[in-house]
Amino acid sequence: MEITLKTLIFYGFALMTIGSAFAVVTVRNIVHAAFALMVTLFGVAGLYVFLQADFLAATQVIVYVGGILVLILFGVMMTSGRLQMRIHIERGQLILGGGITLALLMLLLTVIANTPKWKNLSDDGTVFVPTTSRIGKLILNEAFLLPFEIASVLLLVALIGAALISRKEIRD
Amino acid sequence: MLLSLMIFVPLLGMVVVLLLPRESEELIKRVTLLFTFIPLILAVYLFITYDRSTAASQYIANITWIEKFNINYHVGIDGLSVTLMLLTALLGPICVIASWRNIEKGIKAYMALFLMLETGMLGFFAAMDLFLFYVFFELTLLPMYFLIGVWGGPRREYAAIKFFLYTLFGSVLMLVAMIAVYLASGDPGARTFDIPTLIALASTEGHALNSLNFQIWVFLGFFIGFAVKVPIFPFHTWLPDAHVEAPTAISVILAGVLLKMGTYGLVRINMAMFPLGLDRFTNGSDFWGYSLALLGFINIVYGSFCALAQTDFKKLVAYSSIGHMGFVILGLAARNDTGVSGAILQMFNHGVISAMLFLLVGVLYDRAHHREINRFGGIGSKMPIYTGITTLAFMASLGLPGLSGFVGEALSLLGAFAKYKTLTILSTIGIVVGAAYFLWTLQRVFLGKLNPDYEDIPEINKREILTLVPLGILTILLGVFPHIIIDMFSVSVTELTNSLTEAIGTFQANL
Amino acid sequence: MTLQHYLVISAILFSLGIFAVLTRRNAISILMGIELILNSCNLNFVAFSRFVTPPENIDGQIIAIFGIVLAAAEAAVFLAIILAIYREFGSIRPDEVDTLKG
Amino acid sequence: MDFKNNIESILYFTPEILLIIFAASVIILDLFVKNKDSHKVAYLSLVGLVCTLVATLYISSYIADSSLSLFWGMIRLDKFAIFFKILLVLATSATILFSLRSEEIDVGLKGEYYALLLAVTLGMFLMASSTNLLMIFISLETVSLTSYILAGFLTHSPRSSEAAFKYITYGAVASGTMLFGLSLLFGMTGTGNLAEISQQLPEVLAAGEITGLGLLIAITFILAGIGYKIASVPFHMWSPDVYEGAPIPITAFLSVASKAAGFALFLRFFYTGFQAEGILQSVDWSLLLAVVSALTMTIGNLAALPQQNVKRLLAYSSISHGGYLLMGGVLLTPEGLGAILFYLVVYLFMNLGAFFVVVLVANESGSEMIESYRGLSTRAPLVAAAMLIFLFSLTGIPPFAGFFGKWLLFTAVIGKGMYWLALIGLLNSVVSLYYYARIIKAMYFESSDEEESFSFNKSTFALLSVFVIPTIFIGILNILYNYSDKITLQ
Amino acid sequence: MVVLISIILLAPLTAFAVYALLGLANKGNPRQDVLSTFAMLAAFICSILLFWQIDPKPVPLTIDWISLGSITFSMGFYLDSVTVIMLIVVTLVSSLVHIFSMGYMHGDPRYPRFFAFLSLFSFSMLFLVVSDNLLGIYIGWELVGLCSYLLIGFWFEKDSAANACKKAFLTTRVGDVGMFVGMMMLFTKFKTLSLYDGANAGIFTLVEGLSGTGDMLWLSVAGILIFCGAVGKSAQVPLHTWLPDAMEGPTPVSALIHAATMVAAGVYLTARMFPILTTSSSLVIAYVGGITAIVAATIAIVRFDIKRVLAYSTVSQLGFMMLAIGAGSYVAGLFHLTTHAFFKALLFLGSGSVIHAFHAMHTHHDEEHTDDANHEHDDHSLVHEHGSEIPPDQDMRNMGGLRRKMPFTFITMLIATLSISGVPFIFSGFWSKDKILGGVLERAMEWNSIHHYILFVIALIAAGITAFYMFRLIFMTFFGEPKNQEMHEMAHESPWVMTVPLLVLAFLSFPVVNHLWFNKDFVKPPMQHHIHAPEHAQVLPDSKTHNTEFSLAFLGVSEANAAEGEENGHDSAHGADGHHGHSPAHTIAMILSIIVAGFGILLSWLFYHKRRLSAEAVSTTFRPVYNLFWNKYYFDEFYDGVLVALTVWKSRLYAQFDGSVVDGIVNGVGTVTRDVFAAFTGFFDNSVVDGIVNRIAEVTWTIGGRIRRIQTGAIQTYLFVVIGGIVLIILIFRVL
Numbered sequence A: 001m002e003i004t005l006k007t008l009i010f011y012g013f014a015l016m017t018i019g020s021a022f023a024v025v026t027v028r029n030i031v032h033a034a035f036a037l038m039v040t041l042f043g044v045a046g047l048y049v050f051l052q053a054d055f056l057a058a059t060q061v062i063v064y065v066g067g068i069l070v071l072i073l074f075g076v077m078m079t080s081g082r083l084q085m086r087i088h089i090e091r092g093q094l095i096l097g098g099g100i101t102l103a104l105l106m107l108l109l110t111v112i113a114n115t116p117k118w119k120n121l122s123d124d125g126t127v128f129v130p131t132t133s134r135i136g137k138l139i140l141n142e143a144f145l146l147p148f149e150i151a152s153v154l155l156l157v158a159l160i161g162a163a164l165i166s167r168k169e170i171r172d
Numbered sequence B: 001m002l003l004s005l006m007i008f009v010p011l012l013g014m015v016v017v018l019l020l021p022r023e024s025e026e027l028i029k030r031v032t033l034l035f036t037f038i039p040l041i042l043a044v045y046l047f048i049t050y051d052r053s054t055a056a057s058q059y060i061a062n063i064t065w066i067e068k069f070n071i072n073y074h075v076g077i078d079g080l081s082v083t084l085m086l087l088t089a090l091l092g093p094i095c096v097i098a099s100w101r102n103i104e105k106g107i108k109a110y111m112a113l114f115l116m117l118e119t120g121m122l123g124f125f126a127a128m129d130l131f132l133f134y135v136f137f138e139l140t141l142l143p144m145y146f147l148i149g150v151w152g153g154p155r156r157e158y159a160a161i162k163f164f165l166y167t168l169f170g171s172v173l174m175l176v177a178m179i180a181v182y183l184a185s186g187d188p189g190a191r192t193f194d195i196p197t198l199i200a201l202a203s204t205e206g207h208a209l210n211s212l213n214f215q216i217w218v219f220l221g222f223f224i225g226f227a228v229k230v231p232i233f234p235f236h237t238w239l240p241d242a243h244v245e246a247p248t249a250i251s252v253i254l255a256g257v258l259l260k261m262g263t264y265g266l267v268r269i270n271m272a273m274f275p276l277g278l279d280r281f282t283n284g285s286d287f288w289g290y291s292l293a294l295l296g297f298i299n300i301v302y303g304s305f306c307a308l309a310q311t312d313f314k315k316l317v318a319y320s321s322i323g324h325m326g327f328v329i330l331g332l333a334a335r336n337d338t339g340v341s342g343a344i345l346q347m348f349n350h351g352v353i354s355a356m357l358f359l360l361v362g363v364l365y366d367r368a369h370h371r372e373i374n375r376f377g378g379i380g381s382k383m384p385i386y387t388g389i390t391t392l393a394f395m396a397s398l399g400l401p402g403l404s405g406f407v408g409e410a411l412s413l414l415g416a417f418a419k420y421k422t423l424t425i426l427s428t429i430g431i432v433v434g435a436a437y438f439l440w441t442l443q444r445v446f447l448g449k450l451n452p453d454y455e456d457i458p459e460i461n462k463r464e465i466l467t468l469v470p471l472g473i474l475t476i477l478l479g480v481f482p483h484i485i486i487d488m489f490s491v492s493v494t495e496l497t498n499s500l501t502e503a504i505g506t507f508q509a510n511l
Numbered sequence C: 001m002t003l004q005h006y007l008v009i010s011a012i013l014f015s016l017g018i019f020a021v022l023t024r025r026n027a028i029s030i031l032m033g034i035e036l037i038l039n040s041c042n043l044n045f046v047a048f049s050r051f052v053t054p055p056e057n058i059d060g061q062i063i064a065i066f067g068i069v070l071a072a073a074e075a076a077v078f079l080a081i082i083l084a085i086y087r088e089f090g091s092i093r094p095d096e097v098d099t100l101k102g
Numbered sequence D: 001m002d003f004k005n006n007i008e009s010i011l012y013f014t015p016e017i018l019l020i021i022f023a024a025s026v027i028i029l030d031l032f033v034k035n036k037d038s039h040k041v042a043y044l045s046l047v048g049l050v051c052t053l054v055a056t057l058y059i060s061s062y063i064a065d066s067s068l069s070l071f072w073g074m075i076r077l078d079k080f081a082i083f084f085k086i087l088l089v090l091a092t093s094a095t096i097l098f099s100l101r102s103e104e105i106d107v108g109l110k111g112e113y114y115a116l117l118l119a120v121t122l123g124m125f126l127m128a129s130s131t132n133l134l135m136i137f138i139s140l141e142t143v144s145l146t147s148y149i150l151a152g153f154l155t156h157s158p159r160s161s162e163a164a165f166k167y168i169t170y171g172a173v174a175s176g177t178m179l180f181g182l183s184l185l186f187g188m189t190g191t192g193n194l195a196e197i198s199q200q201l202p203e204v205l206a207a208g209e210i211t212g213l214g215l216l217i218a219i220t221f222i223l224a225g226i227g228y229k230i231a232s233v234p235f236h237m238w239s240p241d242v243y244e245g246a247p248i249p250i251t252a253f254l255s256v257a258s259k260a261a262g263f264a265l266f267l268r269f270f271y272t273g274f275q276a277e278g279i280l281q282s283v284d285w286s287l288l289l290a291v292v293s294a295l296t297m298t299i300g301n302l303a304a305l306p307q308q309n310v311k312r313l314l315a316y317s318s319i320s321h322g323g324y325l326l327m328g329g330v331l332l333t334p335e336g337l338g339a340i341l342f343y344l345v346v347y348l349f350m351n352l353g354a355f356f357v358v359v360l361v362a363n364e365s366g367s368e369m370i371e372s373y374r375g376l377s378t379r380a381p382l383v384a385a386a387m388l389i390f391l392f393s394l395t396g397i398p399p400f401a402g403f404f405g406k407w408l409l410f411t412a413v414i415g416k417g418m419y420w421l422a423l424i425g426l427l428n429s430v431v432s433l434y435y436y437a438r439i440i441k442a443m444y445f446e447s448s449d450e451e452e453s454f455s456f457n458k459s460t461f462a463l464l465s466v467f468v469i470p471t472i473f474i475g476i477l478n479i480l481y482n483y484s485d486k487i488t489l490q
Numbered sequence E: 001m002v003v004l005i006s007i008i009l010l011a012p013l014t015a016f017a018v019y020a021l022l023g024l025a026n027k028g029n030p031r032q033d034v035l036s037t038f039a040m041l042a043a044f045i046c047s048i049l050l051f052w053q054i055d056p057k058p059v060p061l062t063i064d065w066i067s068l069g070s071i072t073f074s075m076g077f078y079l080d081s082v083t084v085i086m087l088i089v090v091t092l093v094s095s096l097v098h099i100f101s102m103g104y105m106h107g108d109p110r111y112p113r114f115f116a117f118l119s120l121f122s123f124s125m126l127f128l129v130v131s132d133n134l135l136g137i138y139i140g141w142e143l144v145g146l147c148s149y150l151l152i153g154f155w156f157e158k159d160s161a162a163n164a165c166k167k168a169f170l171t172t173r174v175g176d177v178g179m180f181v182g183m184m185m186l187f188t189k190f191k192t193l194s195l196y197d198g199a200n201a202g203i204f205t206l207v208e209g210l211s212g213t214g215d216m217l218w219l220s221v222a223g224i225l226i227f228c229g230a231v232g233k234s235a236q237v238p239l240h241t242w243l244p245d246a247m248e249g250p251t252p253v254s255a256l257i258h259a260a261t262m263v264a265a266g267v268y269l270t271a272r273m274f275p276i277l278t279t280s281s282s283l284v285i286a287y288v289g290g291i292t293a294i295v296a297a298t299i300a301i302v303r304f305d306i307k308r309v310l311a312y313s314t315v316s317q318l319g320f321m322m323l324a325i326g327a328g329s330y331v332a333g334l335f336h337l338t339t340h341a342f343f344k345a346l347l348f349l350g351s352g353s354v355i356h357a358f359h360a361m362h363t364h365h366d367e368e369h370t371d372d373a374n375h376e377h378d379d380h381s382l383v384h385e386h387g388s389e390i391p392p393d394q395d396m397r398n399m400g401g402l403r404r405k406m407p408f409t410f411i412t413m414l415i416a417t418l419s420i421s422g423v424p425f426i427f428s429g430f431w432s433k434d435k436i437l438g439g440v441l442e443r444a445m446e447w448n449s450i451h452h453y454i455l456f457v458i459a460l461i462a463a464g465i466t467a468f469y470m471f472r473l474i475f476m477t478f479f480g481e482p483k484n485q486e487m488h489e490m491a492h493e494s495p496w497v498m499t500v501p502l503l504v505l506a507f508l509s510f511p512v513v514n515h516l517w518f519n520k521d522f523v524k525p526p527m528q529h530h531i532h533a534p535e536h537a538q539v540l541p542d543s544k545t546h547n548t549e550f551s552l553a554f555l556g557v558s559e560a561n562a563a564e565g566e567e568n569g570h571d572s573a574h575g576a577d578g579h580h581g582h583s584p585a586h587t588i589a590m591i592l593s594i595i596v597a598g599f600g601i602l603l604s605w606l607f608y609h610k611r612r613l614s615a616e617a618v619s620t621t622f623r624p625v626y627n628l629f630w631n632k633y634y635f636d637e638f639y640d641g642v643l644v645a646l647t648v649w650k651s652r653l654y655a656q657f658d659g660s661v662v663d664g665i666v667n668g669v670g671t672v673t674r675d676v677f678a679a680f681t682g683f684f685d686n687s688v689v690d691g692i693v694n695r696i697a698e699v700t701w702t703i704g705g706r707i708r709r710i711q712t713g714a715i716q717t718y719l720f721v722v723i724g725g726i727v728l729i730i731l732i733f734r735v736l
Helices: A005-026 A030-050 A054-079 A091-114 A132-140 A145-171 B002-019 B025-049 B079-098 B107-126 B130-139 B141-151 B156-184 B195-202 B212-229 B238-245 B248-273 B275-282 B287-309 B313-334 B337-368 B384-397 B404-417 B421-427 B429-446 B462-480 B483-510 C003-023 C027-051 C059-089 D006-032 D040-063 D079-101 D107-129 D133-151 D158-189 D194-206 D212-230 D238-245 D248-273 D277-282 D285-304 D310-329 D334-365 D381-395 D401-415 D419-445 D458-476 D480-486 E002-024 E032-053 E081-104 E111-130 E134-155 E159-190 E203-210 E216-233 E242-248 E251-260 E262-272 E279-301 E306-326 E330-358 E407-421 E428-447 E450-478 E485-490 E496-508 E534-538 E541-547 E559-566 E584-609 E615-621 E623-630 E632-646 E665-710 E715-735
Strands: B058-066 B071-077 D068-070 D075-077 E061-068 E071-077
Touching: A005 A030, A005 C003, A005 C027, A030 A054, A030 C003, A030 C027, A054 A132, A054 C027, A054 C059, A091 C003, A091 D212, A091 E715, A132 A145, A132 C059, A145 C059, A145 D006, A145 D107, A145 D133, B002 B025, B002 B058, B002 B071, B002 B079, B002 B107, B025 B079, B025 B107, B071 B079, B071 B107, B071 B130, B079 B107, B079 B248, B079 B337, B079 B462, B079 B483, B107 B130, B107 B141, B107 B248, B130 B141, B130 B156, B130 B195, B130 B248, B141 B156, B141 B248, B141 D419, B156 B212, B156 B238, B156 D401, B156 D419, B195 B248, B212 B248, B212 B275, B238 B248, B238 B313, B248 B275, B248 B313, B248 B337, B248 B483, B275 B287, B275 B313, B275 B483, B287 B313, B287 B421, B287 B429, B313 B337, B313 B404, B313 B421, B313 B429, B337 B384, B337 B404, B337 B462, B337 B483, B337 E061, B384 B404, B384 B429, B384 B462, B384 E002, B404 B421, B404 B462, B404 E061, B404 E134, B404 E159, B421 B429, B421 E159, B429 E159, B462 B483, B483 E061, C003 C027, C003 D158, C003 E715, C027 C059, C027 D158, C059 D133, C059 D158, D006 D040, D006 D068, D006 D107, D040 D079, D040 D107, D075 D079, D075 D107, D079 D107, D079 D248, D079 D334, D079 D458, D107 D133, D107 D248, D133 D158, D133 D212, D133 D248, D158 D194, D158 D212, D158 D238, D158 E715, D194 D212, D194 D248, D212 D248, D212 D285, D212 D310, D212 E715, D238 D248, D238 D310, D248 D310, D248 D334, D285 D310, D285 D419, D285 E665, D285 E715, D310 D334, D310 D401, D310 D419, D334 D381, D334 D401, D334 D458, D334 D480, D381 D401, D381 D419, D381 D458, D401 D419, D401 D458, E002 E032, E002 E081, E002 E111, E032 E081, E032 E111, E071 E134, E081 E111, E081 E251, E081 E330, E081 E496, E111 E134, E111 E251, E111 E262, E134 E159, E134 E216, E134 E242, E134 E251, E134 E262, E159 E203, E159 E216, E159 E242, E216 E262, E216 E279, E242 E251, E242 E306, E251 E262, E251 E306, E251 E330, E262 E306, E262 E330, E279 E306, E279 E450, E279 E623, E306 E330, E306 E428, E306 E450, E330 E407, E330 E428, E330 E496, E407 E428, E407 E450, E407 E496, E407 E584, E428 E450, E428 E584, E450 E584, E615 E623
Parallel strands: none
Antiparallel strands: B058 B071, D068 D075, E061 E071
16 A cells, blocks of 8 residues: 555544544543543544545534533533542553453454455545435435434433433532 | 142132131131131042042043143142142141140231142142142242241241242252253143153153153252252251241141152152153162162161250151151152052151141140250159150150051061162161150150149140040051051052053163 | 554544543543544444445444434433532542442 | 335334323423422323323234334334333333332422333333344433433432442443444444344355454444343443432333343344354354353342342342343243243233332331331231232242243253253242342341331222232233243244 | 950950040049959950860961052961960969059059050050961060050159160160061061961961072071060060069069060060071070070079069070070970969069058159159169169068068968979979970980080079079068068058969969960970971071971961871971970989979078078179179170260260269160260251351352452442453353
8 A cells, every 4th residue: 555645644643543542541631631532533533534424524523522522521620620630540440451451452453353354445446425415315214214313312311311410400 | 620629728718818807816717727627528528539449540630721831730639649638638627726826926827828838738739730730839838938937936037948948949950850851741832741641751662751861860850859848868957947946737737748748749750750760769789779768768867866866855856757757768769569658658647647746746835835855854744644645646656566657667668678678777777766765755754753843734735635636546547557548549559660660671671 | 544444443442442431530531431432433333334335325324423413412411410420429530439339 | 125114114103103292291291280299290101101002002903913124124013022012111101100109209300200211111112123233222322311310310319320320331331332343243244234134144254254253242242232231240230239229110110121121122133133053153152141141140149148228139139030031042042032021021020019019118118228128017918918929929939920930931941951051040049039038037027116007008009919910820820821922023 | 256356355455445535535534443454354254265266277367457569468366276375374464463453553643544554565465466477466566565665664753664664665676676677578588477378378388488498597587586576575685684674663564564474475476486497596596595594593693672583583584485495395485484474473463562561552652762863864774773772662681571471472472482493393383494494405415416405504503593592582571580670560461452363373373274285186286397407506507508408397387287296297206395295305304403493492591591601701702703693794884885985985075984874775875876966966967968058058148248349339340340241251252
């Protein structure tokens, strides 16, 4: 595989994603972690673009960065005083967790490397087709109507639930 | 129909009792007595009309129950079951009368549970469907647990849960074996729980059930289930505890009927259904071939010596039960007419005699409020009638000829001797030790100088005599005319032993 | 930029997420770890959609969209619960929320 | 595959739609109810459930023995789904009735509470009928999210909040893991439809395109999500804490409905996706499931032994019952399926019944500890008797239904020669007797310091009898056996 | 015949049943004594009537008792001459004892019960006698044991009585178990327990089939085991220790049960089983009898308790009978049984009369034993004989000179003593004892068997000793000066109800019925017992029997044999019994027995009447021998010791162990069992059986606790389990 700009950018995104994700799980300051997470989310959005998922990339940015991350930051602010910005970790837990995680990762990598079906699939040469309209059709008119509707119920439930649990706090 | 009536009348009685107001205790007792009396009348009717000349089961009712699994409500009686149903029905009213005064709290629940227990026991003996058999087997567990646990002595909770856990442990193994038998009984759709059918299949050449290996394992499964109930060493430790804690009437039922459920199961299932498995443990050719007889021997000797070492009157009687059930096992292990008949007779007789013994212990306990043998002494001069009846019961229990205990014991030993010479001779130690502990108890409790504490101990009263007299009469009657009972089952036993011999013979010929 | 590249990235993200969940003694950090996990899943779906399924089939992408929606909903509820915890226990350290045990 | 399109499917979707409508109506009605003590919303949701039940039954008679694939194969309507729907409606109705009696539920938040219950029922309906990976995940998440909220529903209760926190943390990780597994499965087959997956998997396996290890990882990950719903080892650890912290009706609901829905999912997933020959050979799934099952019941039972809190004890007991249920599924046989379905029905009645007694006792004594059951036999004889029946049924002692259920399960297992598993299961039921007996002991063998008896009204007893009667008669009467036999997965 | 036998059996049984039923209704029967006595007299009369009807070729009257498939146990009666003689003896002695008891037991608080028990005993004994099969015999056998138990323990307030009755029952039961095993052996071989041919062949016929087969050893063992029952019941060495203790019972009981009837049942059984006795089992029986005779006689020399002297005398005499049967003198044994029944009953009743005289109040059982009644350890069986332990009213050292005070008693007892001592010609005892001695000597000469010579010498010595100690008793009791004036003052002749039976029995101590035994037409020729040549007899011939002719013939069973018997058999030289007339052996035996009896009486006279010789001096000179006799050959100590040895490992408990602390045999067993077995059961049941169960429960519980501990409450622990679980599952199943 020759090194093109595209691959360079890909690796850049890849590194950005992994690196920032690594930061998310290692930095001791929660706000820093939140910002690192933002970078990760952007990185993933970038990867979506490489995968020709334009709509998805946009959604990722909007929902995650615009929504979830803000939510997280609010959460940080509401629950952490200055002193609690530091994330507690414990050495034993770290080692054990690292071990298990590594084992898991090795297993996953083994599978990825050894699954013939997933080998040597390159995305070169395919033409980009915008996906938004197809997604719209699929969701609203075809196979994915039901999940869509149920997801709306789910969101409603989440809404009510979050409000309900927060309302407890308000009434206190 | 008659049989079903007999089985479920107590259950109906339970419903009636539950509907009565809690306060009207006398009424509750009377109703219970009535509902335990009806099965007795029916049992007597069965006893009279039962056709002794055939081994086929009689009074059959066979109704489809759970169609999908070919489970039927199939009840019927052969000689063995009718004997034990008679025993159960007899002890029912006696226990109710024995409970008349000394159950202080919750008489309603007590009586209701007792009636439920009776249904379980009667149903168990009549069941001809393996599944039904198991259901009734377990059905006796619940009321017993409460009857010990609620109305028992100081350590009742421990005793009750011990009883329950032991029995449940045994019965789950039995359940596994039972399911295995069911599954092996045929192709899906043709499977059956019907005991006579299964017995026939198990002796059919080439059938899956007629495999030595299979039979050994299911034999063991059932055996452990029943062994806990009998109880056979080393599954016996629940028994002394349960007896010591249980109220008198419940001890009576426990020793009189519940233990027989184990031995009945051994005959009905283990012997009849698994001739090859039985042969493995009773062929007398190697260690395993002696194992069943060995267990019988251990039960006899161990139970007797343990009884000798007891100072608690009730515990002594409880251990004596273990010893006496050993004779049953030994007789069954002989698997010949004499031995098996002796064993079955011993079941019945032990039911009667141990019932007497426990009633007698109860009489004493009600007066003295303890059962320490060494703290009594000389009360024979204060309670002559009681002493007389006790002597009768003791003598019957230690196998005095002329009383019922002897015949069963002697036949068991005679039967067993034909097969296991040494073990049987060693088992006779139990006879001597049996005499020793009973006589020693007699001496310590009744003979010698009167313990001044019991200067005013009242003589046994009419109600108590009423419970004991029928049993005493039976003890003497069956000692003199044992054929009254033996005739009930001798044809069935002959049939059983013949088919056993045949099945084993056929199998070995094909090896 | 083969499928395996994406899969490896995804696997690493997943592992890091798990790592965070296991080791970070902070409820919000755990939430972040969960988000990493969900992201890795979405990435997988999209990658498979791109490489494994036929080009016109974008089921994987749509699954990923739903994944994002669910992640959002979950995050919302999670944070609400974290607030409740904070109010009751004065801490969002998971090891300090341990009155129910045994 | 013969898929119904969206329009055609709507009609068959009526029960779910009714649930949504009533959930919304409940919230709206709640706005207009001034009297906080009024039970109107509860009754409305009950009406909704009844309507749902009627609709379900109607559809059931309509489709008869056929089965339909709705919404382009997203969900499937068959006897199996309908069975679970009925079961779930019953469980939810019972939960609502419990909630009416429970004094835990905050009067101010009734509308939301009942709406959430209806919503979670909807999610469970879908869990029982999903045939698409996406649908599986969404329905699972719907149920999970709602459950988190319900578990944390109690105001002023740190325990409830803690339960919710643990539940959501655990649930999120488990469902995240599951989603990862689903994505791997998707990657291996290129489709989200279970039926297609079950066709594809043997082919790609046979062709060597995927490895057994890959499949194992994917399935194990997915098992994490399902396993956490049915609380099987090693995914069970949330449940004691959550059950203890959550309001009792919710605990009852989670232990029955949530578990049932989990089993619906499990069965459909494994029965439709993993029946093919090739897959069974790649990894010994039966052994895996058998080990999980054995561990689940053993650990559940052993951990229940020392418990003092009845709710927690029942939580562990329900873990072990998950193990028993799983036992029926290990061999993926039709007998096993029938046994599981039968046992679920039995379990529904006996476990809900037991929890109802816990509600009643908690109301009267304000405690969930075993001590508060002392002397119950004299203070409330009927309630104690009912509890007794439930506990014996849970132990599996005839003639109560629990025995028949267990019997079917063991028959299924022994039928395939897994004697060891049956033995473990049976020995476990002996162990379980020990801790159930502790409650019985408290109720019957011990006496309370307080003598005054509990007063319960007639409707309480009526409700109690709704659970007692089936617990006694389901096994004895020859009704359900034939029915559960006809329920098959397609 | 059936009617008569029914009356004989049912009359006493009815008497008992009436008592039992009234007792149950809590109403005593004041006239139980009359009822029982009349029942007994009726039985006696019926026995006499039966005597005239006896069938020369009896056939058992049987019914099927139990039918089990192919096997039938029958019950029935076999009435031949021997049976009838036994019936008469039993009913007669029993009737007399009943009458005697009306005086002796008068005023006892449990007076009716005594008669009821006597009736029950009589029934059991009669049943035993008439049974035609081993099962029936065994039933009667155990029932008489029960009655013996009840009657020995009649004054159960006395600890010594309570101990003695238990000891009696248990000791005999040890023998009974042997008998039962023997029965099992016979049953296993023959599939029947009937002795005589009824509908099916009985054992005595079937046993012929064994002749010459390798089963002879087996048959010997079975015979010896059956004999074990007799050893127990007839108090033969080594199970004789219970009989002296049984004297704790009322004296009429001792007379009836422990002298005349029950103890003789063992002899009767052995005689009945004669056809199955092989040479070697016969020899065992003979030796047991001989040893018993001499051992008991020597012990009797040194007793002071009047009843115990008689008890040991009984043991000794029973030994004679066994010896006779063992030596093949079947009729001699049974003959001695009858004569002994009368004179020994007489002696006991006489002693009862003496005791009664000394203690008219009948309250001795309440008084004398209060002093050292020891509740802590049930220790009584050992020390009865030591000085003060003898009830004063039974201690011969307190007596003397009674012949003037109690003339009837004196004369009747003297007659009995002369009879038992073997004073020639006019006393029955002489004849019967002579038959035994003669029979043994004859056997010895005939076979030239050293064993039988030895046995003859033993028997002869024992006979001499018998004369010695019996006269010692007479001299100490009735002659000389009163030793205890106070008690002597109180003494008086007994009332007529007591003396009349004495007189009747005294009459029977003369040879009035002897001819019955020697009437060949009446008593069938006994066994044509073709016992082997002596060399076989000496070396356990059974091992060689397969090549030795061995045949058995039967009493009145086999027509051929009966016919042979009437012609004096084909082998009359071997005819073992005296009805052949006096052979040289008999003559020698008679002369010798007269000599030893005279010598014994003379010595006794010198020691105890003329005081020419000092018993004290002799006993001092022969201290060890005296001690041996005094301590009854240490049998009780031996039993205690053996059992105690088992407990030596528990020496901490028994640090102060001392031979006399330990109980009699039963209490020994009891103590050992209580301590050892209580410890063992405690250990086993609690530690092993329950222990395993508890251990499992404990482990289960612990695991439960461990699992609980994993449930830390920290959510991340749970997550570790989840992820770790996933990894583990994958790894494990990848390895698999």
